[in-house]
Amino acid sequence: MSNRAIMFLLFAGTLLFNMACNDILPVTDPVESNYALTAKEMLLTGNWLSPQIYGQVWFDKPIMIYWLIAASFKVFGLTEFAARLPAALSSAATVMLAYWFSLKLYRHRQGALYAALVLATALQFWIVARGIITDAVLMLFASLTLAAFYQWWSEREQYWLDLAFVASGLSVLTKGPVGLVLPGLIILLFSLQSKQWGWLRPWALLRGVACFTFVVTPWYLAMYSLHGDAFVQTFLGLHNYVRATVSEHPQDNVWYYYLLLMPIALLPWSGIFLRCLMRIRHTRASNGLFLWLWLGVIIFFYSLMATKYATYAFPALFPAAILIGQRIEEMAQAWSGRREWLWLTIPLGLQAITFAVAAGRIEVQQPALLYSVLALCLMLSVWQQARGKRTMFVPVAVISNTAMVLVTLFCLIAPLVQSRSAKDIAPYFPAETERALIACYGDYPTSAVFYGNQKIVRLAEAKNPERDIWAGKYTMPTQSAAAFLASDRPQYIIVRTKNISDFDHVSYRDMFKEIAKTKDMRLFYRQP
16 A cells, blocks of 8 residues: 555544544633634624624734634534634644654654554644644644755755645644744654754745745734734733733643643553653654654743643654654564563553443443443553464554544533533523523523623622733633623523632622523523
8 A cells, every 4th residue: 555545544544543532522611612602703893804802802812713613614614623623723733743753864664654553643632623622723834844954954845844834834824823833843853853954044045934934924914913912912912921921820830740641641541651751761863853852942932821720731742653653553563572561551441441430430321331331442562462473463452542532522521521512501591582681690691692692791799810821811801790780681600510609609699599400500591
């Protein structure tokens, strides 16, 4: 089979895998709903230049993710499937890129195939591949930037360097300055280590910068000309500089955050990744050094940032998967017995047990199906370990992990995310012709605006985020309880279950009666 055919099959198979269950995963709060609602408003208003949410300009992220989701909405309608499609497509393309780049690095088709399968089935990867967030798109463009640069370094063909600058520009349109800063830092350090600086030749650099500028400049200049200092201060100031220097979640601001996260993110391949780490001192070839530098700089860079999110270091999974794929091929070629494969079997078994334990602590649908599949996958892995046929360890792991993922998505994750979305409460909202007022008490459910298609205000006296340095993040309409209650129009209040005890003690609680209840939300009504 040709490499092109393999790449096509990897793309198609990964895409189908990534789209599984997407139509039953609702848009969740607090992150996904912001992207989905912004793209929805972009489509409905016809304003494809300035992202907006709640009817006002929104400077949280650059334009790329909103373009992709809005385009998907236009083609497939305002559905969860459409909202999740850009991440699924980007992730499938990234898996295909991992195969291609690994093949270029090591010239081993088997190792390249292992790398692609490792990436596609890693725990954090298949989760992010279904998310309505920027990270899957960013990983594609950031990985392409560094892969294209290394191809230029190997072949000295200018078009590879041009492609690296174009991909970096697309990264900047997806996530902001980090799309240039982080790949640039990796390239600088690799050039310093290899003592080769050909990409800094005036003509080569000029062409590359021209490519980058052609991609990035139009949107950023348009935004500055339209919104001036407000765009600079909010987008570059709050959402980039402040995030880097002030911790949004102080409890997570520990230096080892991503060191603990990486093994979890790579499950069930984390054991083999640890084996790669144990052998890092033997790395001499430039390809291995480049991958380790790529991975290490990402972890180190984000470890220095004050604000830490689980997905910030997500692009590090790309080089990690290639290193793991190469190590698996070495294990298969230099057979040293079944014991070495315990580094794969044990994490796979622990993952199955973890899913089962999690299912025992929360409400799941069709638990018999979930436990049966998890048990079967666990037994299959143990059987393969006992059997010890080296050519079957990876296929068994991929099949078992895929089955675990699909059954977990359907039986465990889909019911779990229902409690983080207002999709089930939205059908109880009043019709627009009723001219009713809707407010929320406590945490603001942006997904209620997405699904309900109506304006929802946040009551100012409720527990709101503090108006500190992060105040610019909160752009939803706000109203005092007194002003809300003074209206002579029908009134509705949405309250999350966790905020009910506080709501029961507000002075106007007795004015409202409960008319609807879901897993996580309640809806109250008052006729003035």
